[in-house]
Every structure is written in C-alpha cells, then in structure tokens.
Amino acid sequence: MSESIYVDDDSQYESILETQAPPQISNLRRRPVGHKKAKELKRKAVVKESSQDDKELKEIMRSYKDCMIENKDLKVMFKETATIQTPAKRRWVQQKQADIIEKSSSRLLNFEDEVYRLQPPEDDDF
Structure with a gap:
C-alpha cells in the first residue's frame, strides 16, 4: 500500500495510509x-x-x-386650473392631472386579465 505524509501542528511527520479516513471532527451542536x-x-x-x-x-x-x-x-x-393665476403653476397642475389620468388608465388595462391573453389558434395542423 502507498503511504502519504501529513504534517500536524507540532511539525512532526505522521504516516497515514491513503485508504484510512482522516479523523472526523465531532459535531459541536448537539440536540x-x-x-x-x-x-x-x-x-x-x-x-x-x-x-x-x-x-x-x-x-x-x-x-x-x-x-x-x-x-x-x-x-x-x-384642483380648478382656471383659478390658478401663475402660468407655471397652472401648467404644472395640468401636467400632473394628465399624468394621473394616464396612470389610472394604465391600471384599468391590466394585461394579466383573461381578455388580453393571447390564445393559440384552435386548428392545429401539425
């Protein structure tokens, strides 16, 4: 049988057979x-x-x-935009209103619904 050499902490040589398993470390966590x-x-x-x-x-x-x-x-x-006197603020409010309308309309078109799912053609000629 062939032998291999291992070095331990004390720098001493030990001879262990290759077929022999190294010692197992015990499980530190017990039930x-x-x-x-x-x-x-x-x-x-x-x-x-x-x-x-x-x-x-x-x-x-x-x-x-x-x-x-x-x-x-x-x-x-x-918010009534006609009552806003500052043009910059009026444009900002109008833009926010447009963004809110766009956001709410995109929520209404939920593409996960059954209506929007594409169905494969029913006549399979494969």
Missing part, C-alpha cells in the same frame, strides 16, 4: 435536552410569530401609502 428543547421551541415560535406580524404590518403600511397617494392624486384632480 437540546429537556427545558433547553422547550426554550428552543418557544424561541422559534416567537420568531415565527414576529415574522408574521412583520408581514401584516408591511401590508398595512403599503395600503396606507396607497391611500395617501390616492388622496394626493384626488386633491390634484379636483
């Missing part, structure tokens, strides 16, 4: 026992509950942000 196991399960439950709460809070904040944007858009849309 929790008794109250440690219960404590670990409780910690995992708290983390899971916290992540669920975070998701719910994120959803609430997103809907709140959407409402705030919609209210701001409505405020601009109800």
Whole structure:
C-alpha cells in the first residue's frame, strides 16, 4: 500500500495510509435536552410569530401609502386650473392631472386579465 505524509501542528511527520479516513471532527451542536428543547421551541415560535406580524404590518403600511397617494392624486384632480393665476403653476397642475389620468388608465388595462391573453389558434395542423 502507498503511504502519504501529513504534517500536524507540532511539525512532526505522521504516516497515514491513503485508504484510512482522516479523523472526523465531532459535531459541536448537539440536540437540546429537556427545558433547553422547550426554550428552543418557544424561541422559534416567537420568531415565527414576529415574522408574521412583520408581514401584516408591511401590508398595512403599503395600503396606507396607497391611500395617501390616492388622496394626493384626488386633491390634484379636483384642483380648478382656471383659478390658478401663475402660468407655471397652472401648467404644472395640468401636467400632473394628465399624468394621473394616464396612470389610472394604465391600471384599468391590466394585461394579466383573461381578455388580453393571447390564445393559440384552435386548428392545429401539425
């Protein structure tokens, strides 16, 4: 059998057969026992509950942000441009109104709807 040489920390040579596996490092993390196991399960439950709460809070904040944007858009849309005396501000409000109309019309044309899905031809002559 052939032999290979390994150097350890003490710079001494050891002779180990190539077919022999090197020593395994023991698993440092062991399973929790008794109250440690219960404590670990409780910690995992708290983390899971916290992540669920975070998701719910994120959803609430997103809907709140959407409402705030919609209210701001409505405020601009109800602005009477004839009463605005400054031409630059009037043009700005008119441009914002046009942008809001474009944004709302693009939302109405949701291309994920069934109406807009392209269907393959029904007569397959393959």
